[in-house]
Amino acid sequence: MTFSFTPSKPLADYARALRDWSASECRPYAREADDRHAPPENWREILDTAPVPLGRHDKPGSDPFPEFEDGYWVSRLAYYENLAYGDIWPFHTIGSGIGHRVVQAMGTPEQIEKWYEPVVGSGLVTAFALTEPHFGSDTSQVATTAVRDGDSWVLNGTKIFCTNGAVADYTVVFATTDKTLGAKGINAFVVPKGAPGFVVGKVNEHKMGIRSWVTSELVFADCRIPVENILGWSGDDQGRPRRGGQAGALSALASNRPNIATMGIGIAQASLDVTSRLLAEQRAGFSPRRWSAVQDELAAMNQALQRGRRAAHWAQFLLDRGGSDRSAAAIGKGYAPHTCERVIRRCMQLLGPEGTSRELLLEKWYRDVKIMDIFEGSGQVQRLIVARGLMGRVAG
Amino acid sequence: MTFSFTPSKPLADYARALRDWSASECRPYAREADDRHAPPENWREILDTAPVPLGRHDKPGSDPFPEFEDGYWVSRLAYYENLAYGDIWPFHTIGSGIGHRVVQAMGTPEQIEKWYEPVVGSGLVTAFALTEPHFGSDTSQVATTAVRDGDSWVLNGTKIFCTNGAVADYTVVFATTDKTLGAKGINAFVVPKGAPGFVVGKVNEHKMGIRSWVTSELVFADCRIPVENILGWSGDDQGRPRRGGQAGALSALASNRPNIATMGIGIAQASLDVTSRLLAEQRAGFSPRRWSAVQDELAAMNQALQRGRRAAHWAQFLLDRGGSDRSAAAIGKGYAPHTCERVIRRCMQLLGPEGTSRELLLEKWYRDVKIMDIFEGSGQVQRLIVARGLMGRVAG
Amino acid sequence: MVNLELDAEQLEVAELGRQLGLEVLSPVAREAEERRGVPEGVWRTLFETGLTVPVPEELGGAGIGDTVTLMVALENLSYGDPGIVFAAYSSGVAAMLLARHGGPERAALVRGLTSDPTARGAVALYEGQGRGAAEFATVIHTTDDGRIRVRGHKTAVAFGADADPLVVVGTDERSGAVRAVLVPRDTDGITVKAYDGGLALDAARTAAMSFDVTVPAENLLDAEDLLTTLGRIRLGVAAIALGTAWRAIDYAAEYATERVAFGRPIAAFQGVSFPLAEAQMRITQARLETLDLAARLHDPDAADLTAAISRLLAHVGETAAEATRAAVQTLGGHGFIAEHPVELWYRSAMALSALDFDPLCSSFTPAL
């Protein structure tokens, strides 16, 4: 066993095949996906051409994501980076959302059997509704209410940034059953598509980037669901679920953080490679002195992305070893995204105004990558986690 | 009246003369001053060679700092930068300390007559004792106590970082007369040299830089001073001085902040000029590509220093116009010092290991300049002031 | 003498610009972007103030004379919306360039631009691709029969598809000096590739243009002080970017005092308030640098400021990009959606930073 960042040959082969395919088959639809605010219409056929298993949830019976000796979470990084290298639109079609993962984390065995297991590999899509217009990181502020009324829960409130919210088979909604309990009063509820009082406020929010990822505004107007749809409650514990909703929601997200950073790295690397190629074609237009400077810039940017990769690998390696480390995950997420933005910015600057035009995809990728430093915890949230790792709870 | 950063000819002439003199006559003593932890022994004779009035306080009857149409505070920036350009040691000899300025700001007319006026232009030196070992910025934590005992105040406590503390004719000491009042209980006291119970703990603290500036640790062990030595008290107001001590101390400092930043700029400019000269001599050792890079570096550093100058000028221009702006002063102080450190660091890196050796003064200047981002408010304090200017008191 | 006070006229321009920006431009910012054009009434209102058409009164302009005043106008207008200001300014500088270098025989052209709000002029200036702005690859030379031949490629020409008059800037092949030539639209050899929009600034309908044209000798404009005029044009972009950045942090600062998290307005967290404070510190000094260069541009003793302006633009580009980014981060998810204008400012600051960029004037710096 020797220290190494070099992936096993099967993983390296997987990564390369995915990258080449994503760049050649998915990227050509990037502009269309952005303009449509949806994946390309023929997305299923496009995905069918993939040379390696993508672990598609949309297609029952398709091959799962392969196993590699490098470990599950480390291997997944190769998936996130190299798929993002083509464009970000495929993620939205391959994934099944994360609602069922919350069920898995917080549900009773019966609930898991009912709502989690049928989703895996089925093509069903689930959603997750936590954020509300008046809060983001501070999840204790959940204002959506759930009131017991006989055999039902009645939900009222508005949720935003719900991935797949408008189309999901069900949405896991966080709501408070008792405002006086603060965070402890928050619970998670399974709201099936079509429940009475479930209203899609906006099918897809008007976002700067990742426009093809459907994120919905959902309104719950006296939305009525069966009493057993509260997660963690087995019917015999007097309405108190086993676990706090908030902790469950957070645990479902933490391990995903370095993946988000890695998508950013994939996008930035794509920008950098496109830019390097274009600049090489235009080399004659540069004075030798400027050309040297440009080469140094490209090298510095590649090095910066490589650093982000290592930080993400470190976090996910620890996770694979069972030594999950909140601080390492926060570094894995907190380190790269801002730098990825700067890489794409610099690429556009080096290319000049054409770099920001719709002739190229860099302007889209610049809009897309911005979300990577916002969702699942902004850079500030990650810094706070790292600071607490260093200084304990006292850290501000 | 047209917008202009260009100084009047008299001010430009003053600045140039001061810079040339400081570099040629003061700088040669820089190493000695650092090693001795004191100004060079013949400092009076050195100052006597100055071609322009320095506004010396050590030499009664010497010419005051000249008046320029550019305004007092703006003109003073030329003094701070260009004297620091030679080295920082002369400041400690020219100034008379700031204790008497606190008297001027906080004293009654009688106290000003007694303690402020005799100091101006007299050669007398005064000190200021606020900081204690357990606090820096948070001046509400003053733990030194002053207890009324008949016609005396009895002081107990320890003060650190007192410029001139060991040698001053008197020290203005901040102490609390009533801990239950918090910041409101803090008052300023004039403690004459030789007062009973006034003990010099350390004549000159062992500092990383500005070693020739005597900063003392002072211990007050049942130190007894006359009752009328509390500033702002005229004897007939039952022991309550007119003004809070803390506000007075702070107001005496605020206008000085951009001056501190400007000293840093002078030091950094000296480093940059020395480095540029040495590199030009060694040009043959560089490949053309590296030489170009070095030239770009030097240009970028000069530009960065120029930015710091403008920010300081902006603050002091507003002060001269009577429109003192705490935010502008904080920008004037908060902007440059960290950048000045980086300039000197980069210079040493460009020069290689010789740059960090005692063969050159850069290593000393790197140690000296560090204090500019600490005293009279660290970068964090300045950011807080700017944030409050932007967002009001709610800003953290 | 050091004097950092704006004079009465400049203060008036600042106030007018700010008011117009907030009350007239800001409300139609989204519309101008979506339609790829400034709504006619808004253009007319802005046009009538003359703030973006810096031409003397005798040629029909509002008489904005010195560059400091022009910067003050642009930064305050852009506090409302950078996209509209960039569009209007891009047309206005064509009038300015002709007024200064066209001689009496171009007065009619200038008057056309200052009197007709539907007219659009253009200066084909930028060449992109990380080249220094003053080292044009576009070459201008005198042919054997005394005519002027212009060959080269320009980017980000606002209203490139239809602007008339059109001035092309390039380098004299023999002397290496900078030259400007009036190129009639009907000249053979103009190729226009209008961008189908982009990251931002779409109201200006920029295009890439290629030239291989020959025009009469009298179309060569007077080159005296041409570098000063070009410097002025270029500086305007800095003022636009800084006005945008300033607005973004003011907006974010207000949001931070209202938005509550963990029991306090988020402004109470230094992790939120310090980045905004730092942005303000940077913007303040970048603004002072812009005004300083603007003032020095008129100093006959000053050295050529071309390189200093390139450095400034690189610095302002970074300052504005990071300031608008800090604003987006302050709003979090709300910074990413079109319900708030910060995402528009973030995109605009980026687009402005790529217009006139020299890779020798700054370096890529990782965020951490």
Next chain:
Amino acid sequence: MVNLELDAEQLEVAELGRQLGLEVLSPVAREAEERRGVPEGVWRTLFETGLTVPVPEELGGAGIGDTVTLMVALENLSYGDPGIVFAAYSSGVAAMLLARHGGPERAALVRGLTSDPTARGAVALYEGQGRGAAEFATVIHTTDDGRIRVRGHKTAVAFGADADPLVVVGTDERSGAVRAVLVPRDTDGITVKAYDGGLALDAARTAAMSFDVTVPAENLLDAEDLLTTLGRIRLGVAAIALGTAWRAIDYAAEYATERVAFGRPIAAFQGVSFPLAEAQMRITQARLETLDLAARLHDPDAADLTAAISRLLAHVGETAAEATRAAVQTLGGHGFIAEHPVELWYRSAMALSALDFDPLCSSFTPAL
């Protein structure tokens, strides 16, 4: 396969290094600096562990074989004090270079260095002045009579005034390849200018050295894999800087939890805690980069890492300088006085960053 776990030996080395650093080196850090030399007993203790003399056991070393383990040793020792580690390591690498490239005929020399704690070796490697580390101006060529002539100037040679054996690194004048030559101390043409101390690292008594010497042909060391060995030597400086930086932020973090201002431990202010968190984020990744390069140095398929190491060093230099600075700022005035060790770490990080610096690998960046 991705494997980021340290093995049992490496963990043992880490623990030993950390313990030695904290318990043996740290207490005498000030003394070593003031006396410009490591106290004899401390040197002996460190020497006996072999951690800084990476030579196989058969030549009397502790057998630290791979570069990753060496980095682990250095970073943990430097958690105690960088100055002492730099001194010991500088001597140790002379033994390492001779062990790897000296052949059997130099075994006695190596054994001298591994058995005698009073012996000091030196590798004259750095040339300073912002040159790339692999583009030596020191030239080595074979004279007409088959001897080896070495001409050049070196800086920061630890124990330069008296180290023996002394190895000089330079470039073969004809092939451009890197070469190392053993230069006996009594050879004519060695000029030593010992620095009278400096910003930090004084325990290593560095000197500038000029060479114009001719030595027998057999003094030319085996050049196979020499770049790998030099890469290893250079990487060690990164590990030393990072150990220093790590210690500085740990120290500052503890201070921040204890120091109270405005009613709270200062760690409660994000303006204090975030810079330390950012420093930790940077240090973490710089450390991973160091270990990655260390691992790849032994990969026969890896490309030459010389340029990558130069980039790493530039990055680590900045990372450590800013991390130790953040520590100083956390302590405020106390960070500026010798009662606390952070000012020593701040100086040391700076001095380390100037050893092996290439201006093409990073750029000056203003703080704001």
